[in-house]
Amino acid sequence: MKIEILGSGCAKCKLLAERAEEAAKELGVDFTLVKVTEYPDIVARGVMSTPGLVVDGAVKSQGHVPTVAAIRDLLR
Amino acid sequence: MTDASKSCACAAPTSAPGGGFWKSGGWLLAALPAWIGLYVVLHPAGDWLAFRVLGLAPGSRLGEAVAFFAYDAPKVLMLLGAVVLGVSFVQTFISPERTRDLLAKRTGAWSNLLASLLGIATPFCSCSAVPLFIGFVRVGVPLGATFSFLVSAPMVNEVALFLLFGLFGWRIALLYTVTGVAVAFVAGWILGKLRMERHLEPWILEIPFEASKASDATLGFPARLDLALQATKDIVGKVWLYVLMGIAVGAFLHGYVPAELMARVMGKSAWWSVPLAVLIGVPLYSNAAGIIPIVQVLLAKGAALGTALAFMMAVTGLSLPETVILRKVLKPRLLAVFLGVVTAGIVLVGFLFNTLL
Secondary structure, eight states: OEEEEESSSOHHHHHHHHHHHHHHHHHTOOOEEEEEOOHHHHHHTTOOSSSEEEETTEEEEESSOOOHHHHHHHHO | OOHHHHHOTTOOOSSOOOSHHHHHHTHHHHHHHHHHHHHHHHHHHHHIIIIIISOOOTTSHHHHHHHHHHHHHHHHHHHHHHHHHHHHHHHTTOOHHHHHHHHHTOOHHHHHHHHHHHHHHSOOOGGGHHHHHHHHHHTTOOHHHHHHHHHHHHHSOHHHHHHHHHHHOHHHHHHHHHHHHHHHHHHHHHHHHTTOGGGBOTHHHHSOOOOOOOOOOOOOHHHHHHHHHHHHHHHHHHHHHHHHHHHHHHHHHHHHSOHHHHHHHHSTTOTTHHHHHHHHHTTOOOOHHHHHHHHHHHHHTTOOHHHHHHHHHHHHHOOHHHHHHHTTTBOHHHHHHHHHHHHHHHHHHHHHHHHHO
């Protein structure tokens, strides 16, 4: 599973990365976590408000930081 | 994962806590009277703490500063918490994607007016100004309307509105909102008329782009409340320190700076105070919640209303960090025109108020 965190590096993006990692570990899945920080790459993934969460190419959330429990459901 | 949740941009928890309104939101009915009761006793409690418990003399500088802080800090934080919760709940119904799609179909001055108004309620964080800007421009939102939105969103947001209402009454809240929208509207309209599309950085029109979809998911009340509580925790957790610092500066001004000085520097008679306040405010970065306690004291100390409101607009609407971010999408000339037009608009608003009121 490829988890991408979209955002230029603000506090919210870091929080999202931490929560996504925690959620993925709780689920016990194989995953790689990538931070996408360059604007062209963020826009190309179809995200307008950061931070964005993209899982295997699909946008799962954007503009806010979901809870760990919510991210767990999004990863399933 | 269904298709619906895939396109669900502002993804809500897919498994919402069940139980409907009474189970998940019933505690609100108990919390509301408690909140009001606490709010009412804050002022006497602050005086009691400063003058009885700490034994400071009423009327002394230190005493007045401490009493002000003890009363104002919990008051602003309580207002902020309640306001952010209410607003976050409403904002689960609104997304930047929906705003963008509404604006993509408009042209002319209407697009500027609509963008300025939508900027009030649409959730916006200046750290995503660049992707938002590109998203707007690429789906065909007029450049002028995009600017109207960029000015209005951070400056005239609902948090500022409700805090102004709670602290200064509806007249000042309304005045700030109407003039803030007017500045965004006129600035965006002028920028649109200047036809400066060629001063956009070319890469934003060339890169591969995919329009993100607005969420169509119909969330239940519990899921929305859950999102709102989460957002409230995040926002208040992030800004409380700035709010307290703002109030501490305010308390210092309240206790130590004589009213005549402030009236002389920021009063009506000093015509240069408006441009000066705006020039000081433009590079500063703060959200509305952090700047309002300072405005509160400036007003109490005899600063003119127009000067204080212009200062607040300058601090929230424009900032050095946002300028640096926007430089990535705007060539220097367009960036300079943008800053110049908005700054001039804010100065005009300040003068207008000081003349009329």
